[in-house]
Amino acid sequence: MNNRWSQFLSREIAIEYKASIYSICVTFYYYIYQIIQHSLKANILYLMEIVFVCYLMGYVQVYLLQNFDEADSLGKKEVVKIIICSTLYTAISQILQWFDSCWINTVVFWGYIFSCYTCIFLINKLKRKIDTKRLNFLLDNYKKQGGIKNEEINNER
Amino acid sequence: MKLTMEQIFQGENEIIIRYREMNKTLQTLVEIVHGKSRKIVASENEKMIFLLPEEILYIENVDGTTFAYTFDHVFKLSQTLKILTEIYSERGFFRCSKSMILNIYKISNLKSEPYSRIRATMENGEQVIISRKYSGRLRQILQEGYQDE
Numbered sequence: 056m057n058n059r060w061s062q063f064l065s066r067e068i069a070i071e072y073k074a075s076i077y078s079i080c081v082t083f084y085y086y087i088y089q090i091i092q093h094s095l096k097a098n099i100l101y102l103m104e105i106v107f108v109c110y111l112m113g114y115v116q117v118y119l120l121q122n123f124d125e126a127d128s129l130g131k132k133e134v135v136k137i138i139i140c141s142t143l144y145t146a147i148s149q150i151l152q153w154f155d156s157c158w159i160n161t162v163v164f165w166g167y168i169f170s171c172y173t174c175i176f177l178i179n180k181l182k183r184k185i186d187t188k189r190l191n192f193l194l195d196n197y198k199k200q201g202g203i204k205n206e207e208i209n210n211e212r
Numbered sequence: 213m214k215l216t217m218e219q220i221f222q223g224e225n226e227i228i229i230r231y232r233e234m235n236k237t238l239q240t241l242v243e244i245v246h247g248k249s250r251k252i253v254a255s256e257n258e259k260m261i262f263l264l265p266e267e268i269l270y271i272e273n274v275d276g277t278t279f280a281y282t283f284d285h286v287f288k289l290s291q292t293l294k295i296l297t298e299i300y301s302e303r304g305f306f307r308c309s310k311s312m313i314l315n316i317y318k319i320s321n322l323k324s325e326p327y328s329r330i331r332a333t334m335e336n337g338e339q340v341i342i343s344r345k346y347s348g349r350l351r352q353i354l355q356e357g358y359q360d361e
Contacts, residue, residue: 065327065344125326179326186324193354194322197304 069122070113078109080171081144084164088154104151112140124176133176141168213237237262250303252296254280254287263287265303269334271296271313283336306350308332308342316353 082105089097116122116136123136145165154160220226227245231238240251240262251262268280271293278289278296289296297307304316314332323331328344342350 061343061345069327122326183324183326187322190322190324190330190351190354193351194316194319197354198317 066117069125070110070117073113073116073124074106074110076175077112077171078106080168081105081109081148084167085153088160101151101153105153108144108147108151112143115143116140124172125179126176127180129173129176137169137172137176140172141165144168252280252289252291252300254289256285256287261287265300265305265315266317268315269318269336269338270308270315270340271305273311306353308340308346308350312340314340314342316350 082102085101085105086097089095116124120136120139123133126133142165145161145168148154148164149156149161154164229238229241244251244253251264252268254261254263263280263282267282269282271278271280271289273279273293278291278293280287280289291299293307293311293313297305297313304318305313306316308314314334318335319332320335321333323333325331325341328347330342330347330350332340332342334340
């Protein structure tokens with residue numbers, strides 16, 4: 056497969072993954088908000104908007120903001136990018152009127168999105184840490200076992 | 213050592229080694245002819261050298277030429293990456309990109325990176341990024357090694 060094509064695919068998969076996670080987060084918030092408003096009904100149009108917005112934000116994160124939620128460490132740059140994205144989400148939620156436009160709703164939603172970004176960053180980091188540990192465990196075993204195999208090959212010769 | 217080469221037009225290719233005493237270089241030559249050689253024929257400044265696969269950290273193809281990197285030397289190889297991977301895969305040689313082979317035994321540690329990539333730190337401190345395309349194969353090799361045990 057062409058290298059550029061595989062890079063493109065790889066980014067698209069990352070966007071797909073982000074869109075899924077963040078749309079679940081926003082949709083969950085929307086459900087809770089509706090329940091608090093004493094309503095068990097959800098607006099399908101809003102749900103579709105949430106999914107589209109999350110896709111759009113996935114593109115912004117990967118192509119413009121260097122995929123910051125999968126960065127190695129949470130530095131100043133990453134925090135600024137989290138603030139930018141949380142603000143964008145909040146602004147869009149106000150424009151599309153997902154929630155009432157009172158300031159408490161705005162602040163709570165902004166805080167919720169900010170905490171979602173922070174949690175997803177930590178989860179990604181933890182996932183890679185566990186994977187790294189496993190990879191090194193397998194590498195050590197491979198080396199140990201390989202040493203025995205090499206001796207066998209040498210003896211045969 | 214005197215080298216005599218003679219072109220023939222009939223019969224099988226033949227190598228005759230005339231020696232007073234068998235030495236390491238001749239022994240390696242014999243192993244190469246018998247196809248049993250563990251050593252890789254390399255050259256440095258036009259001088260022929262026999263390298264053990266265990267000495268090599270990684271092999272890279274630069275502009276169509278293959279180079280083997282050890283701790284302190286770079287050697288030119290005549291074989292292609294494809295052939296080297298086929299012959300020495302059981303010695304831990306792993307194709308980590310279109311233009312590179314890593315010796316798994318010379319990796320000091322691995323680090324999981326975003327997009328399913330893996331960062332390999334070699335024993336000399338050099339770092340190599342293994343893309344998603346090749347990292348899956350590395351995981352499979354390591355996993356199979358573990359299961360064999």
